Amino acid sequence: MKNKKITFWELVMLNISALYGIRWIARSTSDAYLGLGAIPMWVILMFLFFVPQALMCAEMAASYPHDGGLAYWVKVAFGTKYGFLVSWMHWTALIFWFASFLTFFSVNATYMVGRPELANNKLLVLVMSIAIIWILSIASMKGMEFGKYFTSVGSLGSTVPTVCLIVLSFVAIVFLKKAPSASVFTVATLTPKLNMNSLVAISSIMFAYTGAQLAANFISEMENPQKNYPRAICTAAAIIGVLYAIGSIAMTMLLPTSEIQSSTGTLDALLRACELLGIPTLFVQVIALGIALSVLGALVLYIAQPTKMLFGFVEPGVFSERITKVNEHGIPTKAIVFQATLISVLLIGVSYLPGVEAIYNMLVTMTALTTLFPYVFLFLAYGKIKREKEDLDGLYVMTKNKKLASTVTYAVTALCVFAIICSALPIMGNTQENIIYEAELIGGSILIIVSGLLIWKKSGLENKVIPVRDVKQTVPESEPETSGEK
Template sequence: MNQKKDKINLFILITLSSAFVVSIRNVPSMAETGLHMIFFGLIAAICFFIPTALISAELATGWPKEGGVFVWVTKAFGSKFGFLASWLQWTNMLLSVISMFYFVGGSFAYVIAPDLAANKIFLISVLFVALWTCTLASLKGVRVNSLVSTCCFLLGVLLPAILMIVLGVFYFFSDNPLSIDLSFTPKNIFPDFKKFATLVLILSFTRTFTGIEASSNHAGKVINPARNYPVAIFFVVIIGLAVNLLGAFSVAIVVPQRDISFVSGFMQAFEMFLRKMNVGWIVPYIGVLVAGGAIGGANAWLMGPVKGLLEAAKRGFFPPFLTKVNKHGIPRNLLIVQGIVISLIGSFLMISDKINIAFWISIALSMMIYASMYFLMIISGIYLRYKHPEVKRAYYIPGKKNSGMWIIGSLGIITILFLFVVALFPPLELSPKNHIFYFMTIFMGFLIVFIIPTILTIAKKEHWIHERYKGKKNE
């Protein structure tokens, strides 16, 4: 294997990291909140996105090894907690890519027939085809995977997002009727804090900003990670804020709030913009680009967290056959098992009588799972300041006597605990008859997510451990 060929430069790192974080699939659910998007967006960015970005930057530059969060948490609390963290990251990915593939289906429907965006069989079919295509592509190696994700991000996320924002600005200043109330009153800007179901909407905003740490799973392939990681994270934060908030505003001004589809809302806005300009024939081409962008994001996620699981497998948490890698260093058996699990969960979520409900359940459950992982990551960042102060971090959160880390970490932990509680409450869009299904799915899903790693930890065999890691608790 050509080691130099598999290296990731700064540009690829920025676009690959952006593919993990920056996505237009959450724009419709953000737009559905109206002007509340300003409040929710700023809270999610300041209290969640920035703290997790800064802490992951410090950890990635202190321990720039493949495995990411598994390596960091293992260094702090041992391999059992490291395995739990990587498992939570991976299971969150399972749910996240399902919503990505639903979004692919909703976007691609505009190429064939917009009504297909609400057709369950069509969406599941798209999920299967796109999932297994991405899985096969991932088997070709990190370099190929990164290039595919980069191209898809540039053409299918950044380009459509810029076009959407430009169309939104043009529409706004062309004396057209607006579908959003722009009166800057307290009621219009701030949500009703007495209604927990309203606060649930912050989940879609926070979820938009998750994944900043995922690209660190490829740290071993990055050229000069100590310098390039902080630079990449800075650009990702800026791009993420601009694309999501400005994109959501563009959707909100043209699509009536009650008509926004979580699956195809982005394409709804494009269709309305372009048909008003008498160039509706462009819509199918935009649909292809947007679908490709979502596939690129899913492609990046399919390959990222599985690297952490591979490191856990080498420590004996999985049978040896799951540690097998191909000539490109890709864990082929793990990827195949991963594809099977995603196919099953994606099919189950479509049991719901409404697609928006399935989409929302995937948001809430994945946020609870990811919040648990981020909790482990943040406390690891704080603890490692004391356990390994000698380790050089190219990026170091400023502050005397670790005060900066404590302030940033505490802000992140408080936000994460709040998000965890909020996710338990169904949003206002869900009718009371669907509340039982919502609660049972969330509860059972979360319970299963924690039961499985517990069983695997108990079942761990000494002879499953790779020779390199035998007798090493924190390696």
């Protein structure tokens, strides 16, 4: 292990890299979702959801610095059966995440080559997405060395374009007054509308704020964690919140919310800024290239890690040894092929939706719904351990007041359940489309949970709870989880 400790600012940047994604700005500010109401929601949910989540994960990681992270914490609280179920839900959620991210990459690629009109070509986006997932899946079988070259690029792939968007927008609209603002910011316009689309958008914002368990795994390697970790979390939260909120303002100054598309809004806004300032459109192509590289880096990093977590660290006997067998790089190659096949089938299935924008929104919504389920388990696990385990002792404690901890736990859990319900609201154009949408969304989620329980039942294993006193307060000698853009 390395002796060097993680510094305060290194943890801040790690959180930003893991949690910030520029694509959420366009989706949230689209008139089909929250519009200008997204601006205050980014700030509100930062405090109500992200900060409590991050501090809970910090305490769990400090007390149980064990390979497996979230799944291991759930094992401690509820047993091996539910630890497996969380790993299963996390992996299946990433199947939808991959599909939506591949669609986002394909749309960016059309801007990168200077042909944005191709972004609406469903067949092109489908073929490109399937080709990319298979190429990167094969590359990931050689280990993580290839993906690590993209880590630094990935951390800048969203923040730099956001800064460019903010600077160009304010220069063009506020300082040089090249055009009037496309939006009027008042209390009335900033107040979120209470309709089904806006409620669905709330779940997407919460999904954008998930992932705090990644950075929490490094708490034992920090300098002065009791002091620096909560400071780093709050600093990262403030930076992320500012990027989302000010980035949303910048985008809506350049484009009216009625013209913002979830999949192309960022680049459309940059094109508008370049038009107003007389900057060659080549600049937007360079930005699109940076975003595309960050997407590729994140995809490579995430293809192998969740698969290793589910198939590599699963209880012996749950899956056949044929699919859990690893190669010389420690990668379960057959599981990787199985994963790529599932993603391809999913992409083909949703391609029947009308238009790339509808496909992208469908995949993002499915991602938000299935990803939030494991966090319900996480919050309940924290609450149970906090109530029942008298000997919980780690490098960091969110609060020693058990009543306060229970109140925070119940509040965040309720908010998470509310977001899950919102994700499942019918938002399609007509009854027939809503029936198909709900069948895929709710039916798919039920299928995921039931299939996970059936896989466990078929294994014949008992649900064993890990005794707290058997957990050593040491960090294992293994490769840490790698962060990447959502």
